[in-house]
Amino acid sequence: MADAAEPAGLDALFDPMAGEWTRVSPALATLRRLTGALPLAVVAIACGVTAALLPAWQWLPALGAVILAGCAVWAWRWAETNRRSWGYAENAEDLLITSGVWFRRLVAVPYGRMQFVDVQAGPLHRLFGVATVTLHTASTETAATIPGVPADEAHRLRNRLTELGETRGAGV
Amino acid sequence: MSDFDASERAGRRTHPLTGLVQGILWAAAAFVAIVGSMLGRGDGNSVTVIMWTVLGAAVGGLAIGLLAGYLSWYFTRFVIDGTELRITRGILTKSSRRIPYERIQSVDVAEPFIARIVGLAELRIDMAGGDESRTTLRFLPLPEVRELRRVLLARAHGVEVEAEPDDDARSLITRVPPDRIIVGTLLSLDFLGAIVMLVASIVIAFVSRQVLFAIGGILPFGGAVAQIIAKRVLEQWNFTLSRGERGLRIERGLLSRTSQTIPYDRVQGIAVKEPFVWRRLGWQRLEVDVAGYAAQSDDSGHNSTSTLLPITDPALAEAVIAELVPARTERLTIDRPTRRSRLFAPVGWRFRWIEARAGAVVSQTGWIERTTCLVPHRKTQSVELRQGPLQRWRGVATVEVHTPPGPVDVDGRHLDATEARRFWNEQLTRI
Numbered sequence: 001m002a003d004a005a006e007p008a009g010l011d012a013l014f015d016p017m018a019g020e021w022t023r024v025s026p027a028l029a030t031l032r033r034l035t036g037a038l039p040l041a042v043v044a045i046a047c048g049v050t051a052a053l054l055p056a057w058q059w060l061p062a063l064g065a066v067i068l069a070g071c072a073v074w075a076w077r078w079a080e081t082n083r084r085s086w087g088y089a090e091n092a093e094d095l096l097i098t099s100g101v102w103f104r105r106l107v108a109v110p111y112g113r114m115q116f117v118d119v120q121a122g123p124l125h126r127l128f129g130v131a132t133v134t135l136h137t138a139s140t141e142t143a144a145t146i147p148g149v150p151a152d153e154a155h156r157l158r159n160r161l162t163e164l165g166e167t168r169g170a171g172v
Numbered sequence: 173m174s175d176f177d178a179s180e181r182a183g184r185r186t187h188p189l190t191g192l193v194q195g196i197l198w199a200a201a202a203f204v205a206i207v208g209s210m211l212g213r214g215d216g217n218s219v220t221v222i223m224w225t226v227l228g229a230a231v232g233g234l235a236i237g238l239l240a241g242y243l244s245w246y247f248t249r250f251v252i253d254g255t256e257l258r259i260t261r262g263i264l265t266k267s268s269r270r271i272p273y274e275r276i277q278s279v280d281v282a283e284p285f286i287a288r289i290v291g292l293a294e295l296r297i298d299m300a301g302g303d304e305s306r307t308t309l310r311f312l313p314l315p316e317v318r319e320l321r322r323v324l325l326a327r328a329h330g331v332e333v334e335a336e337p338d339d340d341a342r343s344l345i346t347r348v349p350p351d352r353i354i355v356g357t358l359l360s361l362d363f364l365g366a367i368v369m370l371v372a373s374i375v376i377a378f379v380s381r382q383v384l385f386a387i388g389g390i391l392p393f394g395g396a397v398a399q400i401i402a403k404r405v406l407e408q409w410n411f412t413l414s415r416g417e418r419g420l421r422i423e424r425g426l427l428s429r430t431s432q433t434i435p436y437d438r439v440q441g442i443a444v445k446e447p448f449v450w451r452r453l454g455w456q457r458l459e460v461d462v463a464g465y466a467a468q469s470d471d472s473g474h475n476s477t478s479t480l481l482p483i484t485d486p487a488l489a490e491a492v493i494a495e496l497v498p499a500r501t502e503r504l505t506i507d508r509p510t511r512r513s514r515l516f517a518p519v520g521w522r523f524r525w526i527e528a529r530a531g532a533v534v535s536q537t538g539w540i541e542r543t544t545c546l547v548p549h550r551k552t553q554s555v556e557l558r559q560g561p562l563q564r565w566r567g568v569a570t571v572e573v574h575t576p577p578g579p580v581d582v583d584g585r586h587l588d589a590t591e592a593r594r595f596w597n598e599q600l601t602r603i
Contacts, residue, residue: 012593013557013559013569013589013590013593014557014559017597017600093600094600100558102560102561103558103559103560103561104558104559104560104564105556105557105558106556106557106558106596107554107555107556107557108554108555108556108596108600109553109554110552110554110600110603113552113553113554137553137554137574138440138463138553138576139553139554139574139575139576139577140576140577141553141554141556141572141574141575141577142553142554142556142574144554
């Protein structure tokens with residue numbers, strides 16, 4: 001059945017209609033490694049040390065250390081592949097957002113349907129100079145969130161989207 | 173604080189009987205909860221103990237309920253001015269809610285049974301978005317609530333109150349006879365299932381002579397039957413759909429009455445549901461997506477406020493849909509899942525399709541209960557294309573049209589990947 005799928009067509013399946021994706025900041029991967037992979041690695045090392053010090057039952061913390069180290073490596077690599085999968089494109093009438101490596105997603109939000117735009121940045125995000133931009137429509141399914149947008153770009157995007165939303169807004 | 177003080181001085185209170193009615197409502201809820209937990213334990217209490225608990229629950233619940241009801245009434249005030257409706261409430265933590273007129277989605281009048289006995293009603297105001305999008309103002313005399321609704325609807329549409337058409341100037345679309353609702357409920361699969369289980373558990377209890385069986389079976393299934401009857405028969409009793417200047421009006425209920433207005437331009441989508449037995453008789457149920465309604469659905473996911481017609485024939489359903497969604501119905505494209513998708517829905521894949529029409533997008537799904545959903549293009553919030561690893565393996569993808577939360581869900585699942593992308597591209601040009 002594999003021949004039924006068209007490899008050429010599938011590669012283009014999640015491409016924007018025109019132009020290129022604007023990718024999110026590489027700092028997002030660093031940030032996620034710091035908050036995801038690093039704590040896992042620290043706990044893994046702690047487990048390893050416990051295993052070395054323990055007189056008996058060493059295999060238990062050792063097993064934990066191996067599993068946690070595996071998770072840490074996976075999280076480390078995931079942070080970068082996932083970061084690469086995020087992208088957005090400003091079309092004439094709508095904003096496109098793509099994400100996901102295994103579960104790929106492409107969502108288009110017409111400017112006129114936007115209710116409001118959120119820009120969020122926690123202390124760590126601010127340290128790395130990135131922010132999360134969220135577009136809200138009347139539908140909760142829209143879930144149009146772009147993480148890791150450089151702070152300046154995030155504000156430009158918010159202002160631009162709000163402006164476009166106001167000129168095209170049709171209300172609910 | 174000044175804001176609270178100002179509106180507390182200027183605002184007015186609701187009807188003095190509110191405390192009493194509210195208290196009885198709360199007391200009834202507390203009573204049911206206490207008795208339920210007592211009987212639920214069922215560790216062989218004697219009859220006298222149960223009697224005393226019931227009595228205690230009734231008296232205690234009533235006392236607490238009345239006190240709470242009175243206090244909440246005393247500290248609730250509302251103001252209507254040129255730009256917004258403001259409601260201040262709370263005893264210790266004050267809360268003030270402002271409702272700008274232009275954000276109002278719909279205004280409903282409800283008469284819970286006890287309030288109805290004393291001629292009171294509550295006002296329900298729905299706004300778009302959020303979990304707390306509904307505001308209720310309870311209780312006021314019925315004519316006053318009706319007048320308030322007229323004022324709010326006029327303001328929501330930005331016209332002078334004097335220019336607002338009179339409430340009585342409406343034309344009847346249909347009145348669903350109660351016997352039809354009863355027959356329809358009797359012929360629905362979940363009701364039949366609950367009845368069969370109830371009878372079975374009674375028979376088992378008699379045969380085995382075990383009281384435990386009786387309680388374990390009769391309580392949940394009897395509860396399910398009672399709930400279905402309450403939801404689908406009592407709440408939909410005398411269901412009347414009429415047409416007015418501003419929107420469709422729904423009036424329904426045997427004990428508690430509800431009067432809803434659905435403004436024409438606030439309908440986000442329509443779902444036609446055809447349960448298994450009904451389909452053979454040509455009956456349908458119509459449900460509607462209105463922004464703000466979905467937050468009110470109960471645990472079972474059944475939301476009686478979103479019912480547009482509880483039971484109807486296709487001709488009437490067609491007419492009502494045509495009235496709500498402009499009749500540009502010529503079909504542009506139709507897509508069905510490919511055979512490759514049968515992994516995901518071995519039977520269901522044959523019964524799904526998504527169709528683009530000139531004015532709306534329509535999709536159908538389900539082979540036991542068939543659901544057809546329709547969303548006008550101008551109400552489409554966003555369009556999504558997605559693909560998981562298994563779908564990639566089968567060369568399929570899902571396209572979904574997003575609407576505000578509610579019964580309407582338009583999606584084309586597991587279409588051929590390139591077809592799904594083509595649909596996605598085309599849908600963007602249509603909205």
